[in-house]
Amino acid sequence: MAHADNLYIAASVADAVAVLADRAGTATPLAGATWVMRAPLRREPLAHSYVAISQIEALQRIDISEDEAVIGSCVTHARLAEALAGRGDLAALATAAAKSANPAVRQAATVGGNLCTADFAAADLVPALLCLDAAVELEGPGGLQRLPLQEFLSLRHALPVGSLLCRIVVPRSAARSAHARLPLRKAGDYPVAIASLSIEQDDKGIVTRAAVAVGSVEPVARRWPSLETALVGRPLNTAWIGVQAERLAEEFTGRDGIEAPGWYRVKVLPTLVRRAVEALSAQTA
Ligand SMILES: Cc1cc2nc3c(=O)[nH]c(=O)nc-3n(C[C@H](O)[C@H](O)[C@H](O)COP(=O)(O)OP(=O)(O)OC[C@H]3O[C@@H](n4cnc5c(N)ncnc54)[C@H](O)[C@@H]3O)c2cc1C
16 A cells, blocks of 8 residues: 555555545545546546556456456456457457557556546447447445446446446357547547447347447447347348448537537447447458
């Protein structure tokens, strides 16, 4: 353990939770710091103090079994991409981790930071994990709590003081998944829109289960239930799915931002869905 006026380096989850609770709302967890360090650029205030969690060994673990992948919140994007490479059902997450930001940021940015940054609409790992039906495990003064990711996203602005995201649990399946993102040069490293898909097919190629998640278009990533319903019961046909995505895209209200207007984010969405389907098809080839 190390102390500084405004930085506390936690040695364990219990240590971090205790210090966060003790500093009652004035301290914030600090993981890879890639979001926090840009606070001045966003004209946001820094927290009064930080509890660094990146040296907690338990939060660095990745355990992959036949049933699930359990990912510690301090696993970096780079390590995640490496650990998941070649696993078709988790390919959306592997691609999201491998393509986000740039190589230097991927060495530091963590999966927990990606999910906990409530005002970061363009987070790549969020739609990837949504289409994989991930759950998150939080620890806090009240003990351990497991929540579906979508529920966590709606609660993360107002978590109880002392809460720490510790693990992400992703069920394994016979599905294949893919992640397509559109970065624009003027948008820097952030994607203006993201589509993540997870598709299960029977032995005749008919889709039996479909999960589609959209990121960066609206302020918070979410699933696309109407497109999921349209996909089930048919073969995986890129052109047909693109037409369905065009028909249903008006369900989204794009967010305006300096890097792209809201209408543009919605307009490119069907193209990203097509690209994700093509990426899935390439996996079987
Ligand atoms: C130039 C640049 C480009 C980027 N482009 C992309 C991109 O295209 N796609 C993408 O996905 N990401 C991108 N990022 C990275 C983005 O900052 C990270 O993905 C992520 O949002 C932050 O992770 P972190 O570990 O650095 O979090 P930190 O900066 O350490 O923390 C971010 C927030 O999460 C909270 N937090 C962190 N961990 C926990 C936890 N375990 N429990 C509770 N709260 C926690 C912190 O208190 C803080 O509020 C980019 C970053 C930079 C600098």
